Amino acid sequence: MAKEIMLHAVGIDKRFGPTHAVDHVSLDFYKGEIHALIGENGSGKSTFTNMLTGIITIGGGTFELDGEKIAPKNQVDANHHGAAVIVQEQGTLDGLTVAENMFLGDEDQFMSKGIKNTAAMYKKAQELLDGYGLAHIKATDPIEHYNFEDRKLVEIVKSTWFKPKVLVVDETTTALSQSGREELFRVMRDVRDDNRTVIFISHDMGEVLEMSDTISILRDGEFIKTVDAKEVDQDGLKTLMVGRKMSEHYYREDYDQSLAGDVAISMKDVSVPGQLENLSLELHKGEILGIGGLSECGMHEVGKALFGASYNRTGEVKLGDGTPIDDINAAIDHSIAYASKDRDNESLLIADTIQDNITLPSLRKMKKPLSPKHEREFAEKYAKQMSVKMVGVSQFVSALSGGNKQKVVLARWLGAESDILVLDSPTRGIDIKVKADIYNLMDEMRKQGKAILVISEEIMELIGMCDRILVMKDHKVAGELERSRDLTENDLISLMV
Numbered sequence: 001m002a003k004e005i006m007l008h009a010v011g012i013d014k015r016f017g018p019t020h021a022v023d024h025v026s027l028d029f030y031k032g033e034i035h036a037l038i039g040e041n042g043s044g045k046s047t048f049t050n051m052l053t054g055i056i057t058i059g060g061g062t063f064e065l066d067g068e069k070i071a072p073k074n075q076v077d078a079n080h081h082g083a084a085v086i087v088q089e090q091g092t093l094d095g096l097t098v099a100e101n102m103f104l105g106d107e108d109q110f111m112s113k114g115i116k117n118t119a120a121m122y123k124k125a126q127e128l129l130d131g132y133g134l135a136h137i138k139a140t141d142p143i144e145h146y147n148f149e150d151r152k153l154v155e156i157v158k159s160t161w162f163k164p165k166v167l168v169v170d171e172t173t174t175a176l177s178q179s180g181r182e183e184l185f186r187v188m189r190d191v192r193d194d195n196r197t198v199i200f201i202s203h204d205m206g207e208v209l210e211m212s213d214t215i216s217i218l219r220d221g222e223f224i225k226t227v228d229a230k231e232v233d234q235d236g237l238k239t240l241m242v243g244r245k246m247s248e249h250y251y252r253e254d255y256d257q258s259l260a261g262d263v264a265i266s267m268k269d270v271s272v273p274g275q276l277e278n279l280s281l282e283l284h285k286g287e288i289l290g291i292g293g294l295s296e297c298g299m300h301e302v303g304k305a306l307f308g309a310s311y312n313r314t315g316e317v318k319l320g321d322g323t324p325i326d327d328i329n330a331a332i333d334h335s336i337a338y339a340s341k342d343r344d345n346e347s348l349l350i351a352d353t354i355q356d357n358i359t360l361p362s363l364r365k366m367k368k369p370l371s372p373k374h375e376r377e378f379a380e381k382y383a384k385q386m387s388v389k390m391v392g393v394s395q396f397v398s399a400l401s402g403g404n405k406q407k408v409v410l411a412r413w414l415g416a417e418s419d420i421l422v423l424d425s426p427t428r429g430i431d432i433k434v435k436a437d438i439y440n441l442m443d444e445m446r447k448q449g450k451a452i453l454v455i456s457e458e459i460m461e462l463i464g465m466c467d468r469i470l471v472m473k474d475h476k477v478a479g480e481l482e483r484s485r486d487l488t489e490n491d492l493i494s495l496m497v
Contacts, residue, residue: 003030003031003032003033004030004031005028005029005030005031006029006030006031006065006066006165006166006196006197007027007028007029007052007063007064007065007066007165007166007197007199008028008063008064009025009026009027009028009029009048009052009061009062009063009064010026010061010062010064011024011025011026011060011061011062012024012025012026012027012048012051012058012059012060012061012062012063013025013059013060013061014044014047014048014051014056014058014059014060015059016391016399017391018391019391020221021042021044021047021221022044022047022048022051022059022218022221023044023220023221023222024060024061025044025048025061025218025221025222025223026061026223027216027223027226029166029197029199030197030214031195031196031197032192032193032195032196032197033192033197033198033213033214034188034189034191034192034197034198034200034211034212034213034214035197035198035199035200035212035213035214035215035216036199036200036201036202036208036211036212036214036215036216036229037049037199037200037201037215037216037218038201038202038203038205038208038215038216038217038218038237038241039217039218039219039224039241039431040219040241040242040403040431040432040433040434041389041401041402041403041404041407041429041430041431041434042220042389042401042403042404043218043219043220043221043241044218044220044221044222045170045201045218045401046088046170046171046201046401046402047221047401048218049085049168049170049199049201050085051063052072052078052083052085052166052168052199053072053075053078053083053084053085053168054072054073054074054075054076054077054078054083055074055075055085055087057071057073058071065081065082065083065165065166066082066165068081070083074105075105076104076105076106079105079106079162079164082164082165082166083164083165083166083168084159084160084162084164084166084167084168085159085167085168085169085170086152086155086156086159086167086168086169086170086172086184087155087170087172088170088171088172088174088175088201088402088429089343089344089402090148090151090152090342090344090345091152091155091158092143092151092154092155092158093143094142094143094144095142095144096142096143097122097139097140097141097142097143098125098129098137098138098139098140098141098142098143098146098154099121099122099124099125099126099139099140100121100143101143101154101158102125102128102139102154102157102158102161103121103125103158104158106162107121110124122139122140123139125139126138126139128157128161129154129157132153132156132157132183132187133183134150134153134154134157136150137150137153137154147296148175148341148342149175149176149177149180149295152172152175152176152180153176153180153183155172156172156183156184156187160187160191163194163196164191164196165196165197166196166197166198166199167188167191167196167197167198167199168198168199168201169184169188169198169199169200169201169202170201171201171202171203171402171429172184173202173204173207174202174203174204174425174428174429175341175428176295177294177295177296177457178294178295178457179294179295180295181207185211188200188211192213200212203403203429203430203431203432203435205234205237205238205432206234208229208237209229209232209233209234209237212229213228213229214226214227214228214229215227215228215229215232215237217237217240217241219240219241219242219243224240225240227240238432241431241432242432242433250435250436250439250464251439251460251461251463251464251465252439252443252464252465255483255484255485257287257467257468257482257483259286259287259446259447259449260284260285260286260287260467261284261285261286261287261449262284262285262320263282263283263284263285263320264283264284264285264287264319264320264419264420264451265282265283265306265317265318265319265320265325265336265420265451266280266281266282266283266316266317266318266320267279267280267281267302267305267306267315267316267317268280268315268316268317268318269314269315269316270305270313270314270315270316270317271313271314271315272298272301272304272305272310272311272312272313272314273312274475275298275301275310275475276298276301276302276305276475277298277474277475277476278315278476279298279302279305279315279475279476279477280477281302281470281477283420283451283452283453284451285320285419285449285450285451286446286447286448286449286450286451287446287451287452287467287468288442288446288452288454288465288466288467289451289452289453289454289466289467289468289469289470290453290454290455290456290461290462290465290466290468290469290470291303291453291454291455291456291469291470291472292455292456292457292459292462292469292470292471292472292492292496293471293472293473293478293496294473294496294497295457297472297473297474297475297496298472298474298475298476299455299472300341300424300455302453302455302472303338303340303422303423303424303453303455304338304340305317306325306331306336306338306422306453307325307328307331307336307338307422308325308326308327308328308329308330308331309328309331309338309346319334332361332416334420335416335417335418335419335420336418336419336420336421336422337361337413337416337418337420337421337422338422338424339409339410339413339421339422339423339424339426340424341424341425341428341455343405343406343409343428344405347409348397348405348408348409349397350396350397350398351396351397351398352396352397353393353394353395353396353397354379354383354388354390354392354393354394354395354396354397354400354408355375355376355379355393355394357397357408357409357412358378358379358382358383358393358408358411358412358415359375359378359379359412359415360412361412361413361415361416362378362412362415362416366378376393378415379393379411379415380393381415382411382412382414382415383407383408383411385411385414386407386408386410386411386414386437387407387434387437388400388404388407388408388411389401389404390404402429403429403430403431403434406426406427406428406429406430407430407434410426410438410441414441418450419450419451420450420451420452420453421445421450421451421452421453422453422455423442423452423453423454423455424455424456425455425456425457426438426442426454426456427439427456427458427461439464439465442454442465443465454466459489459492459493460489462492463487463488463489463492466483467482467483468480468481468482468483469481469483469492471492471495471496472496473495473496473497478495478496479495481495
């Protein structure tokens with residue numbers, strides 16, 4: 001029996017100034033399949049699906065969804081035509097309740113004679129949350145009461161409860177713990193089994209091969225090839241993505257911790273209500289210290305606490321010479337960098353330019369008076385060093401792909417020449433080539449004597465890059481592991497659960 005086409009895309013095209021983000025791409029997506037769309041950062045994946053789902057306007061070409069030509073004006077319009085997206089970054093709005101976020105733009109179903117039946121809205125929202133196994137999330141709560149992952153789970157419900165014909169999952173797994181990923185994968189399989197279509201964007205080749213039926217590759221905005229997931233391996237996909245063979249040596253190959261020197265910074269009996277309990281650690285110069293654990297273990301709060309960005313923090317954070325670090329200004333003044341997992345809200349000024357984002361932490365040490373030329377050259381130097389795909393440093397960060405945003409985050413702290421770097425999920429949403437570049441950069445910084453704290457949910461990243469790993473459970477350190485050729489994923493997992 002021939003497969004039926006769900007989405008027929010013909011000559012889809014989009015330019016941003018001189019940048020040809022999507023170059024006349026034609027693709028078919030079939031009913032009852034999970035169809036992965038992969039490529040390096042800036043290859044056009046998100047731009048393509050953002051046009052389909054109304055986030056940006058279509059530049060050229062046509063989308064035909066289940067036999068109907070569509071050109072969505074916005075996300076709500078796309079939803080009404082049967083196309084929905086779970087975005088990579090945060091897609092819920094502060095100031096609204098969970099239920100209000102779930103039904104944003106679709107409140108008419110609760111309106112009668114101009115009056116909204118709020119009780120009915122909350123009732124339906126809670127029924128949906130309970131049905132997805134998310135009873136711990138309350139429909140009446142303000143959305144900001146929940147962490148990044150729970151808000152992402154709310155988005156999954158928001159984007160799927162009305163049974164869209166096409167569901168776009170855009171790098172969503174990078175924001176989720178293992179249990180969150182399993183919930184998302186279950187939803188994706190349900191959509192496929194209901195003879196609808198999932199377009200799955202991910203940089204994790206393992207999960208692409210595990211979850212997908214079909215895989216299409218984009219490179220520099222152009223369509224390269226569509227392959228059957230059963231007929232390709234990770235090496236084959238990487239070659240198609242970058243156009244050449246790639247080395248497998250992403251991680252460090254040394255097992256010598258002799259570079260670690262004096263203590264760069266320490267935490268003693270640090271607590272944050274509901275997040276950390278009496279945490280103590282030492283980070284040494286010339287060392288990469290890893291922090292790992294399951295969702296809600298408290299590991300992401302470690303970075304905030306060390307950077308002076310935690311609320312109600314108790315205990316001591318001190319440099320090796322005894323200087324206290326009690327707030328963000330003190331951290332920056334003493335050459336500490338922090339890259340948050342939630343980059344759009346905590347690491348970047350989204351509505352500002354690449355130049356302003358890169359130069360901001362370094363303004364105090366630049367030559368006075370500052371000249372526009374000097375600032376521009378400074379930003380260009382570090383943007384190019386991180387291979388940011390951009391029109392120029394005057395481009396707004398909001399126009400960049402998720403991976404390129406992450407490059408800007410790292411470029412700003414590279415420019416600041418920080419001595420202590422706190423990197424929370426540093427390779428989230430980063431393609432294979434840039435991930436290898438970031439690992440090489442971390443190793444070079446280590447060799448220069450810089451102290452690096454890496455917080456990651458990727459176990460192999462911790463094993464491959466760190467000199468020591470602290471595994472957290474229930475807001476405390478459950479164990480410490482030294483770098484070793486014999487260290488395995490199970491060694492970490494056994495401490496996490």
